Amino acid sequence: MPAAMPAAFQAVTIDYLAVLPMFVVVGGALVGVLVEAFAPRERRHAVQVWLTCGTLLAALVVLAVWSRDHQSVTLGGSVAIDGVALFLQGTLLLLAVIGVLVMAERFGGVGSDAFTPMGASTPGSSQEDAATRAGYATSEVFPLTLFAVFGMLIFVSANDLITLFVGLEVLSLPLYVMTGLARRRRLLSQEAALKYFLLGAFSSAFFLFGAALLFGYAGSSDLAQISQAISTGAGDLDGLLLPGVVLTLVGLLFKVGAVPFHQWTPDAYQGAPTPVTGFMAACTKLAAFGAILRLTYVGVGANRWDWQLGVAVIAILTMVVGAVLSVTQTDVKRLLAYSSVAHAGFILVGVLAFSQAAIGGVMFYLLAYGATTIAAFAIVAMVRQDGSEASHLSQWAGLGRRHPVVAGVFAFLLLAFAGIPLTSGFTAKFAAFAPAVESGTTGVVMVVVGVLASAVTAFVYVKLIVLMYFTDPVEGVVALQPSVPSTIAISLGVIITVVAGVAPATILQLAGNASQFLL
Template identity: 65%
Template structure:
């Protein structure tokens, strides 16, 4: 064995070739985040907010341009088989960057104050302590949320583009660690926010350990963590068979945790409720896109050969996710928790598309993720506007009669709820239709039937809120903040994309169906 190890050592050092043009978008985002950290260290406090917001938005726009120009022409597997830039990877990265740009607009909302409204001025100070009061008096800001967001975005971009389970694990952590911190930085109800952060962290670390142990078992089976090598080993049935299936299942559990599928959804409602609303929107959209991208790549590229072993289990997970999300959203009384359970139900619908296991499955999943991402960011940006005695009015009863108090905000929110339901002329309808059609073509008729029943249940929940907003008398001191340019832009972009994808879905559907081929 020693001799064989010595034989395996390369005699000469070979430098790894990296196609920098292909990974330029990720490098730009990482670079922007680093500069953001420098600004945080050196820029005077009063310039920081403007500087960080400008830098973050410019970085994201530059990354989007780089994806559309430089990376698109340099597709292939690069960095010694660690990163793969192919059709699906590019389109997932583009979607993540676009969603992040819209999400950052909501985070930058500051109404009439000098600092971002949703974030605490001193995350390190104990809530209600003299230190916190001193920080507020001094006009401290939490502008570090913007570099943290950029780091999370970079991790999200790497996640669906990793061709190696180790890189995927590193990307998983790079995207998760900033999100754990971001969810603990809410300005109001800080104890709740810190608790959300703790729960997210402990459960997230727990699930990433499962992912890693699964990767270790697969390494034992295939002798490599590269997805293409794993696919070859699976096809040749070489290696210790007992390791493969447990490994596959543990890796998939780690990914399902990130998308918030039942029975790994327990963190979702708590974290969505406790985190600052703009962060919740960004996290709900971005993490889902990235994790579904990684899940698609792992299932379609590496584990396709043993699909008969994992398909029945994932069928069960998809059905359970849809049912849990739909049924529990009926009993919710808090708006953010309700949207969290709705996100669980949506994760189930997207899983139906993933399980189609054909090209339509990839393109419809992509379309659903874009549609869901934009509506959810806009919805959480609206939740951040509705206030009662200074706090966000998240209890459903506080939303009663909102249509009379603020017709525009209530109208836009009602439109987004119709899109969540999947009413025609919204992106939600096209998306649901696309995933269900793909699933029927892939032999998942039973999944589709459960999906349609669950859509019916969630429709009841959303319509009930619309009725509450329009047909009941206003009660309490609920008021709607007047949004500045930032939130207005965020909400309008989210709503316009939702409307546009509902009326003219074909450009995005075409783009998605042209980029469904995973490089191996």
């Protein structure tokens, strides 16, 4: 453990192999920026897609081959590459590959179909038309994605509050931009981006303030030292501890979309380009839960009796509000947004169990939910009426008759969201709920609320299945033929959903083995 305040300058030892995946990703992002500057316009899309996927896969290989054997607290104590960090980073990279493949979908156009040719042009202006005619494409989204992934990789391994904050900002800023880049319904998209940015800035401020209070209490921003200060009672200013914990948690709960900090979720999910929505829903949620796990288990777990009940109330509210409001939605993306709120509540139930099994269960949940979500949003992006996304529920009527495969896959993914056995959703729910039941009465109460909320959300998903299968088709709604990348992405999502439902033992074992924090 390095000293908190070194008297003289000491060179920080860095275990490069432990953090190499992060370097690979940020390096790929920087190369991506150069590609934007120098590659000819017509080749940019292909180059960026290959580069981005290659970078993410390379990082994944590095992680699996080298970083795995270099578990350590490194970079001067600011980054902990332990089992939890490795599992979450690996999952992030995998999900990011799937997400990028979905973003790459062109549907026969020049650039990515989901993104506006020129983000800076006024919606509906002649400038926008000119950009379209000139064949512009926003291939910047790929380096932006890599930067966001870099931030997420930091976020799940950050071992002190400052690094955590840096990760938070690095992952958020590219996402704000990407949210505003939708090709269609651009005003909605820009509004969503602004809303996301403003609320995100607020939550960052909350987090920072909380971090400052915790520093004031413990005299260090290092999570391990904060934990030590709490357990030895060494802190001088006891009154700073609880506000500090609450404010940092608010900042993180905002990112996962927990009630009452969820208001941005439906708007951002609806306005963002659909592939970005899928990426955000899967990866941001994963990163934020990774950070919550580390903060609560490593950092401030010692005084959890002071705040645990409050977070339990938040978890219950999140499940209930997410489930109930999803019933009234008429837009597929908003519906999935509220369902993601409900899922955040389910995951929080697992987090609050405070056991090693809970860590494994939560990590499994994040993997399963992420894969299902990206695939689901990829399908949402395929269903069109008159060229634009048919996101209104009424437009999904009878899809099962016209496009049995697309509707069948989507129905399967919905059943996974609903948590029907033999899909990943059920295993994941079990993995998150079982430790909660074991943890005691509060846990049992949360689980009971959780299963009732599941029943409500199941109604929503089944309603959608009814719509697709049992009603007459709407004229003009078609599911576009996906290209190879997004077919691969959807297949991966479905495969993970099946495997994690039917034969989850291997993944659970992996998550279980990795569920140990390094202090």
